[in-house]
Amino acid sequence: MLPIPPPELLEKYSRPGPRYTSYPPATEFKPEFGVPQTVERLEAADAVDAPLSIYVHLPFCAEMCRFCGCNAIATRDRTRADAYLDVLAREIDLWTAHLPHRRRVNQLHLGGGTPTFLTVEQLRRLHALITRSFRIEPGAELALEVDPVVTTAEQLEVLGGLGFNRLSAGVQDLDPQVQQATNRIQSAEQTEAVLKAARASGFESVNVDLMYGLPYQKVAVFTDTVRRVLDMGPDRFALFGFAYVPWMKPHQRLLPQSHLPDTAARVELFVSAARVLEERGFRQIGLDHFARADDPLSRAQADGTLYRNFQGYTTRAAPDTLALGVTSISDLAGGFLQSFHKLSEWEAAVGEGRLPVERGLLRTRDDELRGAAIRNLMCLLRFDVAPLRREFGADADALWESVRPAMEPLAADGLLVAREGGFDVTPLGRLFLRNLAMPFDAYLSRHAEKPAFSKTV
Numbered sequence: 001m002l003p004i005p006p007p008e009l010l011e012k013y014s015r016p017g018p019r020y021t022s023y024p025p026a027t028e029f030k031p032e033f034g035v036p037q038t039v040e041r042l043e044a045a046d047a048v049d050a051p052l053s054i055y056v057h058l059p060f061c062a063e064m065c066r067f068c069g070c071n072a073i074a075t076r077d078r079t080r081a082d083a084y085l086d087v088l089a090r091e092i093d094l095w096t097a098h099l100p101h102r103r104r105v106n107q108l109h110l111g112g113g114t115p116t117f118l119t120v121e122q123l124r125r126l127h128a129l130i131t132r133s134f135r136i137e138p139g140a141e142l143a144l145e146v147d148p149v150v151t152t153a154e155q156l157e158v159l160g161g162l163g164f165n166r167l168s169a170g171v172q173d174l175d176p177q178v179q180q181a182t183n184r185i186q187s188a189e190q191t192e193a194v195l196k197a198a199r200a201s202g203f204e205s206v207n208v209d210l211m212y213g214l215p216y217q218k219v220a221v222f223t224d225t226v227r228r229v230l231d232m233g234p235d236r237f238a239l240f241g242f243a244y245v246p247w248m249k250p251h252q253r254l255l256p257q258s259h260l261p262d263t264a265a266r267v268e269l270f271v272s273a274a275r276v277l278e279e280r281g282f283r284q285i286g287l288d289h290f291a292r293a294d295d296p297l298s299r300a301q302a303d304g305t306l307y308r309n310f311q312g313y314t315t316r317a318a319p320d321t322l323a324l325g326v327t328s329i330s331d332l333a334g335g336f337l338q339s340f341h342k343l344s345e346w347e348a349a350v351g352e353g354r355l356p357v358e359r360g361l362l363r364t365r366d367d368e369l370r371g372a373a374i375r376n377l378m379c380l381l382r383f384d385v386a387p388l389r390r391e392f393g394a395d396a397d398a399l400w401e402s403v404r405p406a407m408e409p410l411a412a413d414g415l416l417v418a419r420e421g422g423f424d425v426t427p428l429g430r431l432f433l434r435n436l437a438m439p440f441d442a443y444l445s446r447h448a449e450k451p452a453f454s455k456t457v
Contacts, residue, residue: 003428007264010412014263014432014457017434017444019287020378021310022336024361024443026329027452029291029338032037033360037335042098043360044333051106051137053318054130055311056326059113059343060084060149065184066254067172069243071327073343074115081118089209091324091350092408095388096133099322105134107318108309110144116151120158129174141166148190151267153197160201166200168207168238173214174225179257192232205295208234212269213242215259215369219272226276227278237282237290237296238312239273241266243454263457267431288377289313290337303388306379312381326356334368336361336367366442369395374437381430384422395420399440405437431457 009365018025038183057071059429062083064074064369067290073080096103108130118126136142143166144159156167171191172184198206212222229237246252261269263430274284274324282290283298286308291297300306300315307317310329323339326346330337337360340346349356365373365446369392377383388396415429415436429436434456 001427002274002284002430004268005272005428005431009428009432010263010267010457013411013432014237014455015435015437016453018435018439018441019451019455020374020437020441022329022331023227023310023374023441024336024363024367025336027359027361027451028443029336031356031359033335033337033362035336035355035357037362038355038357039098039361041332041335041337042182046099046102048102048319048333050319051104051108051140052102052132052134053311053316054105055109055111055321055323055328056088056115056126056130057111057113057323057328058115058118058126059326060117061081061112061114061147062117064251066182066251067211067242067345068251069245069249069340071112072113077118077124078117081122081403085122085125085129086127087347088324089391091356092133092349093372094131094353094355095322095324096232099306102320103134104137105130106137106140106141107314107316108136110138111144111311113149114150115144115159116146120155123158124162125156127434136163137451138287140312143168143271143311145170146194147186149172149186150193151194151197153193153200154197156197156201156203160198160203163435165203166205166207167203168209169194169234170266171196171225172209172211173217173222173272174228175217176220177216177378178214178221181259183254188228191229195232195234205235206233207236207238207338208232209238209240210273211240212273212281213244215256215261215267217265222269223272223276224380226273230276230280235295237277239270239277239288239290241270241288241454245454247410251390267457270431284381285434286313286381286432301380308375308379334363336363365395368392369399370440373399373440377425377437377440378433381425381433382422386421401437410436410439 028286059073061072061074062076140165145168148169158356195206256300277290281292285291287296296315307314321331326339326343328339337357339356340358385396385400415432416423416425
């Protein structure tokens with residue numbers, strides 16, 4: 001069972017740090033990495049005989065939630081999605097021109113924004129755009145994020161018929177006061193109806209996203225939300241910590257800042273919710289996900305094959321991810337490639353026949369080694385040098401020797417248990433998992449002078 005950490009540990013470890021959805025983090029991407037470097041990565045990726053993962057960013061939302069940290073565009077004009085799909089069709093042609101042989105796909109993820117902002121006809125068109133250029137493999141994971149407020153049973157029936165089999169529903173909190181403060185008004189009935197419709201439409205796995213650290217949240221009310229959602233029968237849970245980054249997301253300033261929970265209250269919210277989940281048979285998966293013991297995520301964690309990328313935790317890691325749409329980040333042949341943040345710039349680049357890459361990064365061997373160490377820690381809740389040694393040789397041992405001194409105070413504080421060739425994260429240490437990853441990060445010291453990350457706790 002997760003413990004409540006003492007105040008001195010919260011004060012010591014609650015400091016800015018990356019979430020490590022990638023390593024190096026996106027703060028290290030550079031504009032000098034442009035189209036020529038991207039073409040090199042595409043050529044290298046095309047020579048690999050393995051399926052791709054595809055991510056499609058659909059930025060539109062009917063409303064802007066005040067907690068939102070995503071790259072979203074608030075509008076009620078659904079015809080904007082038609083224009084967006086027009087550009088997306090041309091963008092796919094630009095990417096696939098450099099991938100003549102690499103067209104198999106074992107993972108497709110629609111994110112946003114709100115993918116179900118699109119109408120049934122627009123969703124059908126999107127699927128057709130993808131499948132005209134790529135071959136979805138049998139048994140592939142086809143997933144999307146939904147907002148229950150705008151998602152209909154008809155949409156889910158169509159998506160299920162197209163082969164989509166995994167759904168993640170955003171809930172955040174069912175407390176009306178919290179919903180009012182965050183501009184996310186969503187009834188329990190709407191949420192339950194969407195989960196039932198997903199089951200009826202053949203979705204094999206249903207995930208629910210909750211968020212702690214929002215204004216006015218209280219432990220008793222938040223744990224009641226957890227219990228009410230559990231009664232709806234989801235397979236997986238995500239407990240995301242609200243990242244308050246108003247310098248990056250100015251709309252977050254609309255939140256009543258004086259009612260944001262402090263660090264101690266945030267931790268109590270998370271721990272209390274996690275305990276309820278554990279009582280109901282869920283186990284913690286990595287940083288912030290929970291699944292039942294017989295779930296594929298739990299089995300993958302147990303056997304050491306769990307993987308984490310920009311789309312979250314997965315059991316079907318593809319060696320490369322092609323990301324489509326505005327702001328999306330591809331991971332191809334050792335390079336991160338990010339498309340333009342501004343919709344107008346993305347549209348202009350594609351319209352001119354240019355790959356819409358705004359910035360990127362080519363990972364070094366040291367980046368790959370450190371990234372593998374951080375990813376394994378974030379997935380498996382332990383660090384072992386042996387599997388890294390098999391891929392990176394003596395460099396893996398050198399990395400372990402270099403970070404061991406930084407691990408000693410973490411062990412003294414009860415966050416990990418050292419052993420030969422690595423360490424295990426303790427239940428207390430799971431609350432500070434980002435802190436445990438930070439000693440492996442060679443870039444972190446560059447961000448000491450200005451805010452770049454949310455707090456780790």
